[in-house]
Amino acid sequence: MAGQAEGLVVLGAIAGAHGVRGEVKVKTFTEAPETIAAYGPLTGDPGGRVFRVKGLRAVKDGAVVRLDGVEDREAAEALKGTRLCVSRAALGEPEEEDSFFHVDLIGLTAEDEAGTKLGTVIAVHAFGAGDMLDVRLDETGKSVLVPFRREMVPVVDLKGGRIVVRLDDEDEEAEGDSA
Template identity: 55%
Template sequence: MKNHVCLGVVTGSYGVRGEVRVKSFCAEPSAIGDYGPLTLDDGSVRKLTIVRPVKGGYAVRLAGVPHKEAAEALRGQRLWAHRDALPAPDEDEYYHSDLIGLTVLDTGGVELGRVHAIHDHGAGDLLEVRPRRGASILLPFTREAVPTVDIATGRIVADPPHGLRPGEGDDGSES
Protein backbone atom coordinates (compact mmCIF):
# COMPACT_ATOMS: atom_id res chain seq x y z
CA MET A 1 0.00 0.00 0.00
CA LYS A 2 1.55 3.23 -1.13
CA ASN A 3 1.88 5.91 1.58
CA HIS A 4 1.10 3.37 4.30
CA VAL A 5 3.27 1.61 6.85
CA CYS A 6 2.51 -1.89 8.14
CA LEU A 7 2.05 -1.79 11.93
CA GLY A 8 1.07 -5.40 12.57
CA VAL A 9 -0.74 -8.52 11.49
CA VAL A 10 -3.81 -10.44 12.64
CA THR A 11 -2.60 -13.86 13.77
CA GLY A 12 -6.01 -15.34 14.56
CA SER A 13 -9.12 -15.01 16.67
CA TYR A 14 -9.13 -14.62 20.44
CA GLY A 15 -12.11 -15.78 22.43
CA VAL A 16 -15.69 -15.98 21.19
CA ARG A 17 -16.69 -12.29 21.07
CA GLY A 18 -14.96 -11.32 17.82
CA GLU A 19 -11.64 -10.23 19.25
CA VAL A 20 -8.53 -10.90 17.21
CA ARG A 21 -4.96 -11.68 18.21
CA VAL A 22 -2.54 -9.11 16.74
CA LYS A 23 1.23 -9.11 16.52
CA SER A 24 2.49 -5.52 16.62
CA PHE A 25 5.51 -4.39 14.60
CA CYS A 26 5.72 -1.04 16.41
CA ALA A 27 8.90 -0.14 18.33
CA GLU A 28 6.61 0.19 21.36
CA PRO A 29 4.20 -2.70 20.64
CA SER A 30 1.24 -1.20 22.53
CA ALA A 31 1.42 1.90 20.30
CA ILE A 32 -0.43 0.01 17.55
CA GLY A 33 -3.65 1.46 18.96
CA ASP A 34 -2.41 5.06 18.80
CA TYR A 35 -2.62 5.80 15.08
CA GLY A 36 -6.32 5.99 14.45
CA PRO A 37 -8.29 3.64 12.21
CA LEU A 38 -6.09 1.14 10.38
CA THR A 39 -6.50 -0.23 6.86
CA LEU A 40 -6.46 -3.99 6.33
CA ASP A 41 -5.10 -5.74 3.24
CA ASP A 42 -8.68 -6.26 2.06
CA GLY A 43 -9.14 -2.47 1.95
CA SER A 44 -11.47 -2.21 4.94
CA VAL A 45 -10.75 0.52 7.48
CA ARG A 46 -11.30 -0.40 11.11
CA LYS A 47 -10.88 1.21 14.49
CA LEU A 48 -8.61 -0.89 16.70
CA THR A 49 -8.96 -1.04 20.48
CA ILE A 50 -6.45 -3.01 22.55
CA VAL A 51 -8.28 -5.21 25.05
CA ARG A 52 -5.34 -6.88 26.80
CA PRO A 53 -1.83 -8.20 26.22
CA VAL A 54 -1.66 -11.91 25.34
CA LYS A 55 1.23 -14.22 24.57
CA GLY A 56 2.83 -13.08 21.30
CA GLY A 57 0.84 -9.84 21.00
CA TYR A 58 -2.47 -8.30 21.96
CA ALA A 59 -6.11 -9.24 22.01
CA VAL A 60 -7.84 -6.41 20.19
CA ARG A 61 -11.31 -5.47 19.09
CA LEU A 62 -11.66 -4.36 15.48
CA ALA A 63 -14.78 -2.38 14.69
CA GLY A 64 -17.30 -4.39 12.69
CA VAL A 65 -16.05 -7.84 13.76
CA PRO A 66 -19.01 -9.32 15.67
CA HIS A 67 -17.99 -12.95 16.34
CA LYS A 68 -15.23 -15.54 16.38
CA GLU A 69 -15.84 -16.69 12.79
CA ALA A 70 -15.50 -13.13 11.44
CA ALA A 71 -12.35 -12.67 13.53
CA GLU A 72 -10.85 -15.94 12.27
CA ALA A 73 -11.53 -14.86 8.67
CA LEU A 74 -9.12 -11.94 9.21
CA ARG A 75 -6.13 -14.20 10.00
CA GLY A 76 -3.12 -13.02 8.00
CA GLN A 77 -4.51 -9.56 7.27
CA ARG A 78 -1.87 -6.89 7.79
CA LEU A 79 -2.76 -3.64 9.57
CA TRP A 80 -1.64 -0.44 7.85
CA ALA A 81 -1.50 3.17 9.05
CA HIS A 82 -1.27 6.11 6.72
CA ARG A 83 2.26 7.47 6.80
CA ASP A 84 1.00 10.95 7.80
CA ALA A 85 -0.36 9.48 11.07
CA LEU A 86 3.10 8.27 12.11
CA PRO A 87 5.93 10.28 13.63
CA ALA A 88 8.87 11.09 11.39
CA PRO A 89 11.71 8.67 12.10
CA ASP A 90 14.72 10.03 13.95
CA GLU A 91 18.04 10.45 12.17
CA ASP A 92 19.47 7.05 11.26
CA GLU A 93 16.05 5.40 11.80
CA TYR A 94 13.93 4.12 8.94
CA TYR A 95 10.58 2.54 8.38
CA HIS A 96 11.07 -0.90 6.85
CA SER A 97 8.79 0.08 3.98
CA ASP A 98 11.25 2.87 3.07
CA LEU A 99 14.09 0.34 2.69
CA ILE A 100 12.29 -2.33 0.65
CA GLY A 101 13.29 -2.06 -3.01
CA LEU A 102 16.36 0.14 -2.49
CA THR A 103 19.42 -0.72 -4.58
CA VAL A 104 22.37 -1.96 -2.54
CA LEU A 105 25.86 -1.11 -3.80
CA ASP A 106 29.17 -2.14 -2.30
CA THR A 107 31.72 0.53 -1.38
CA GLY A 108 33.24 0.23 -4.87
CA GLY A 109 29.89 0.98 -6.56
CA VAL A 110 29.15 -2.60 -7.66
CA GLU A 111 25.46 -3.47 -7.36
CA LEU A 112 24.82 -6.29 -4.86
CA GLY A 113 21.05 -6.38 -5.38
CA ARG A 114 17.90 -4.86 -3.94
CA VAL A 115 16.48 -4.98 -0.44
CA HIS A 116 13.74 -7.60 -0.50
CA ALA A 117 12.88 -7.81 3.21
CA ILE A 118 14.04 -6.90 6.69
CA HIS A 119 14.27 -9.69 9.26
CA ASP A 120 14.84 -9.57 13.00
CA HIS A 121 15.59 -12.87 14.68
CA GLY A 122 16.46 -11.27 18.01
CA ALA A 123 20.02 -10.08 17.43
CA GLY A 124 19.20 -7.02 15.32
CA ASP A 125 17.82 -6.29 11.88
CA LEU A 126 19.11 -8.10 8.80
CA LEU A 127 18.56 -6.78 5.28
CA GLU A 128 17.71 -9.54 2.83
CA VAL A 129 19.42 -8.44 -0.37
CA ARG A 130 18.44 -10.26 -3.56
CA PRO A 131 20.90 -10.05 -6.44
CA ARG A 132 19.80 -10.31 -10.07
CA ARG A 133 21.14 -13.89 -10.04
CA GLY A 134 22.08 -16.22 -7.24
CA ALA A 135 21.10 -16.59 -3.63
CA SER A 136 20.04 -13.77 -1.33
CA ILE A 137 22.46 -12.46 1.26
CA LEU A 138 21.52 -11.41 4.78
CA LEU A 139 23.34 -8.21 5.61
CA PRO A 140 23.52 -6.98 9.23
CA PHE A 141 21.81 -3.59 9.36
CA THR A 142 24.55 -1.91 11.36
CA ARG A 143 26.49 1.30 10.70
CA GLU A 144 29.60 -0.82 10.10
CA ALA A 145 27.99 -3.04 7.43
CA VAL A 146 25.68 -0.35 6.03
CA PRO A 147 27.44 3.02 6.31
CA THR A 148 25.08 4.91 3.98
CA VAL A 149 21.32 4.86 3.46
CA ASP A 150 20.06 7.45 1.00
CA ILE A 151 16.28 7.20 0.73
CA ALA A 152 16.11 10.17 -1.67
CA THR A 153 18.30 8.48 -4.31
CA GLY A 154 17.01 4.97 -3.55
CA ARG A 155 20.47 3.62 -2.69
CA ILE A 156 22.24 1.91 0.13
CA VAL A 157 26.02 1.62 0.31
CA ALA A 158 27.10 -1.57 2.06
CA ASP A 159 30.39 -2.99 3.23
CA PRO A 160 29.41 -6.63 3.82
CA PRO A 161 31.38 -8.52 6.45
CA HIS A 162 33.89 -11.12 5.26
CA GLY A 163 32.16 -14.12 3.70
CA LEU A 164 28.89 -12.36 2.81
CA ARG A 165 29.74 -10.92 -0.59
CA PRO A 166 28.20 -12.85 -3.47
CA GLY A 167 30.74 -15.37 -4.83
CA GLU A 168 33.01 -15.08 -1.82
CA GLY A 169 33.84 -18.41 -0.20
CA ASP A 170 34.17 -18.98 3.54
CA ASP A 171 37.97 -18.87 3.19
CA GLY A 172 37.81 -15.45 1.45
CA SER A 173 38.53 -16.87 -1.99
CA GLU A 174 36.33 -16.27 -4.97
CA SER A 175 34.06 -19.25 -5.82
Protein backbone atom coordinates (compact mmCIF):
# COMPACT_ATOMS: atom_id res chain seq x y z
CA MET A 1 0.00 0.00 0.00
CA ALA A 2 1.15 3.54 -0.63
CA GLY A 3 0.50 7.08 0.41
CA GLN A 4 -1.40 8.72 3.24
CA ALA A 5 -3.32 11.98 3.57
CA GLU A 6 -5.92 13.05 6.10
CA GLY A 7 -6.06 9.52 7.62
CA LEU A 8 -6.73 7.96 4.22
CA VAL A 9 -4.67 5.21 2.60
CA VAL A 10 -4.42 4.99 -1.19
CA LEU A 11 -5.25 1.45 -2.37
CA GLY A 12 -5.17 2.15 -6.10
CA ALA A 13 -5.56 4.65 -8.90
CA ILE A 14 -7.88 4.66 -11.90
CA ALA A 15 -5.77 4.29 -15.03
CA GLY A 16 -8.65 4.81 -17.48
CA ALA A 17 -11.77 3.33 -18.99
CA HIS A 18 -12.04 -0.34 -19.90
CA GLY A 19 -14.59 -1.10 -22.59
CA VAL A 20 -17.79 0.86 -23.24
CA ARG A 21 -19.94 -0.09 -20.25
CA GLY A 22 -18.31 2.11 -17.60
CA GLU A 23 -15.72 -0.27 -16.21
CA VAL A 24 -12.40 1.23 -15.14
CA LYS A 25 -8.87 -0.16 -15.15
CA VAL A 26 -7.33 0.27 -11.70
CA LYS A 27 -3.65 0.06 -10.84
CA THR A 28 -3.85 -1.49 -7.39
CA PHE A 29 -1.38 -1.01 -4.55
CA THR A 30 -2.74 -3.93 -2.55
CA GLU A 31 -0.91 -7.26 -2.30
CA ALA A 32 -3.63 -8.98 -4.35
CA PRO A 33 -5.61 -6.83 -6.84
CA GLU A 34 -9.00 -8.21 -5.78
CA THR A 35 -8.55 -7.05 -2.18
CA ILE A 36 -9.02 -3.41 -3.17
CA ALA A 37 -12.75 -4.01 -2.60
CA ALA A 38 -12.30 -5.81 0.74
CA TYR A 39 -12.26 -2.71 2.94
CA GLY A 40 -15.63 -1.21 2.06
CA PRO A 41 -16.48 1.84 -0.05
CA LEU A 42 -13.58 3.68 -1.64
CA THR A 43 -13.12 7.43 -1.47
CA GLY A 44 -11.87 9.06 -4.65
CA ASP A 45 -8.91 11.19 -3.63
CA PRO A 46 -8.95 12.58 -0.09
CA GLY A 47 -12.39 14.02 0.62
CA GLY A 48 -13.82 13.15 -2.79
CA ARG A 49 -16.65 11.06 -4.18
CA VAL A 50 -17.44 7.72 -2.51
CA PHE A 51 -17.46 4.64 -4.77
CA ARG A 52 -18.97 1.23 -4.11
CA VAL A 53 -17.50 -1.66 -6.06
CA LYS A 54 -20.20 -3.58 -7.98
CA GLY A 55 -17.84 -5.99 -9.70
CA LEU A 56 -14.15 -6.68 -10.04
CA ARG A 57 -11.79 -9.01 -11.83
CA ALA A 58 -8.04 -9.18 -11.50
CA VAL A 59 -6.02 -8.54 -14.65
CA LYS A 60 -2.35 -8.04 -15.39
CA ASP A 61 -1.10 -4.96 -13.50
CA GLY A 62 -4.30 -4.42 -11.50
CA ALA A 63 -8.02 -4.93 -11.78
CA VAL A 64 -10.97 -4.09 -13.97
CA VAL A 65 -13.63 -2.62 -11.71
CA ARG A 66 -17.30 -1.73 -12.10
CA LEU A 67 -18.15 1.17 -9.80
CA ASP A 68 -21.68 2.03 -8.73
CA GLY A 69 -22.87 5.12 -10.62
CA VAL A 70 -20.35 4.83 -13.47
CA GLU A 71 -22.42 3.59 -16.39
CA ASP A 72 -20.57 4.45 -19.61
CA ARG A 73 -17.12 4.95 -21.09
CA GLU A 74 -17.32 8.73 -20.89
CA ALA A 75 -18.01 8.65 -17.14
CA ALA A 76 -15.20 6.11 -16.68
CA GLU A 77 -12.71 8.22 -18.67
CA ALA A 78 -13.56 11.27 -16.54
CA LEU A 79 -12.22 9.37 -13.50
CA LYS A 80 -8.77 8.74 -14.98
CA GLY A 81 -6.11 9.60 -12.40
CA THR A 82 -8.49 9.37 -9.43
CA ARG A 83 -6.83 7.79 -6.41
CA LEU A 84 -8.99 5.29 -4.53
CA CYS A 85 -8.65 5.46 -0.74
CA VAL A 86 -9.99 4.01 2.50
CA SER A 87 -9.53 5.15 6.07
CA ARG A 88 -6.52 3.67 7.86
CA ALA A 89 -8.93 2.24 10.46
CA ALA A 90 -10.62 0.12 7.76
CA LEU A 91 -7.39 -1.83 7.24
CA GLY A 92 -7.28 -3.23 10.77
CA GLU A 93 -4.01 -4.79 11.87
CA PRO A 94 -1.72 -6.98 9.72
CA GLU A 95 -2.44 -10.68 10.17
CA GLU A 96 1.19 -11.77 10.42
CA GLU A 97 3.49 -10.69 13.24
CA ASP A 98 6.33 -9.39 11.04
CA SER A 99 4.01 -7.81 8.50
CA PHE A 100 3.46 -4.06 8.17
CA PHE A 101 1.32 -1.70 6.17
CA HIS A 102 3.50 0.77 4.30
CA VAL A 103 1.45 3.64 5.67
CA ASP A 104 2.37 2.63 9.24
CA LEU A 105 6.09 2.91 8.49
CA ILE A 106 5.92 6.46 7.14
CA GLY A 107 6.86 8.96 9.82
CA LEU A 108 8.81 6.52 11.99
CA THR A 109 12.11 7.74 13.41
CA ALA A 110 15.11 5.93 11.91
CA GLU A 111 17.86 5.20 14.43
CA ASP A 112 21.18 3.41 14.25
CA GLU A 113 21.88 0.41 16.47
CA ALA A 114 23.27 2.65 19.23
CA GLY A 115 19.94 4.55 19.40
CA THR A 116 21.16 7.71 17.66
CA LYS A 117 18.46 9.36 15.55
CA LEU A 118 19.42 9.37 11.88
CA GLY A 119 16.25 10.66 10.27
CA THR A 120 12.65 9.88 9.39
CA VAL A 121 10.97 7.41 7.03
CA ILE A 122 9.29 9.62 4.41
CA ALA A 123 8.08 6.94 1.97
CA VAL A 124 8.02 3.24 1.18
CA HIS A 125 8.66 2.22 -2.41
CA ALA A 126 7.76 -1.14 -3.95
CA PHE A 127 9.97 -1.47 -7.01
CA GLY A 128 9.24 -5.16 -7.54
CA ALA A 129 12.43 -6.70 -6.15
CA GLY A 130 11.52 -5.80 -2.58
CA ASP A 131 10.35 -2.80 -0.64
CA MET A 132 12.67 0.15 -0.01
CA LEU A 133 12.37 2.63 2.86
CA ASP A 134 13.07 6.23 1.87
CA VAL A 135 14.76 7.79 4.90
CA ARG A 136 15.36 11.54 5.06
CA LEU A 137 18.56 12.04 7.04
CA ASP A 138 18.49 14.81 9.65
CA GLU A 139 22.16 15.72 9.26
CA THR A 140 22.05 16.46 5.52
CA GLY A 141 18.36 16.71 4.62
CA LYS A 142 19.05 14.22 1.84
CA SER A 143 17.26 10.92 1.52
CA VAL A 144 18.67 7.44 1.26
CA LEU A 145 16.93 4.24 0.19
CA VAL A 146 17.25 1.35 2.62
CA PRO A 147 16.21 -2.18 1.57
CA PHE A 148 13.36 -3.25 3.87
CA ARG A 149 14.98 -6.55 4.83
CA ARG A 150 15.71 -7.82 8.34
CA GLU A 151 19.48 -7.52 7.87
CA MET A 152 19.13 -3.79 7.00
CA VAL A 153 16.16 -3.02 9.28
CA PRO A 154 16.50 -5.37 12.25
CA VAL A 155 13.95 -3.57 14.46
CA VAL A 156 10.51 -2.17 13.65
CA ASP A 157 8.89 -0.72 16.76
CA LEU A 158 5.55 0.74 15.70
CA LYS A 159 4.44 1.46 19.27
CA GLY A 160 7.72 3.24 19.97
CA GLY A 161 7.53 5.11 16.66
CA ARG A 162 10.96 3.96 15.50
CA ILE A 163 12.96 1.62 13.35
CA VAL A 164 16.61 0.61 13.56
CA VAL A 165 18.47 0.81 10.26
CA ARG A 166 21.91 -0.31 9.22
CA LEU A 167 23.44 2.05 6.70
CA ASP A 168 26.50 0.79 4.91
CA ASP A 169 29.28 2.95 3.47
CA GLU A 170 27.64 2.99 0.03
CA ASP A 171 24.41 4.43 1.48
CA GLU A 172 26.31 7.17 3.27
CA GLU A 173 28.22 8.05 0.09
CA ALA A 174 24.99 7.97 -1.95
CA GLU A 175 23.37 10.53 0.38
CA GLY A 176 24.82 13.34 -1.68
CA ASP A 177 23.30 11.90 -4.85
CA SER A 178 19.74 11.54 -3.48
CA ALA A 179 17.14 14.25 -3.22
